[in-house]
Amino acid sequence: MPVSGFMVLLTILLADVIDRDAALTGRRREGMYLGMNGFIVRLGMSLQYVVMAVFFDVSGYNANLEVQSPQTVIGFRVLLGVVPLLFLVAAGILIYQYMKRLNHQPTMAMPADNIVK
16 A cells, blocks of 8 residues: 555656646656656665665564564564555655645646647
């Protein structure tokens, strides 16, 4: 659920930013925005790997053991349950703040024929 929410959130925000930019500049620059989107997604994946490595180290995970310690099991449960929940709540707060600011901005009205397609 958190990963799907993250991916949907990115697509919605990206489409909104591209449309606003097109309304302001009269040009469509999807390539630039999609390139930055790819960079940010890769950065997020790197952050994911760092968080996993930290949790593995802190919980005492040992790949050579057949049965892991109770501390390791708790660490995995936190990693799979609590950490995604925290990121989901953070994403919800950010989208709420974004929508709040969006509602307070003046509408950008530009004739549709001024936008290069």
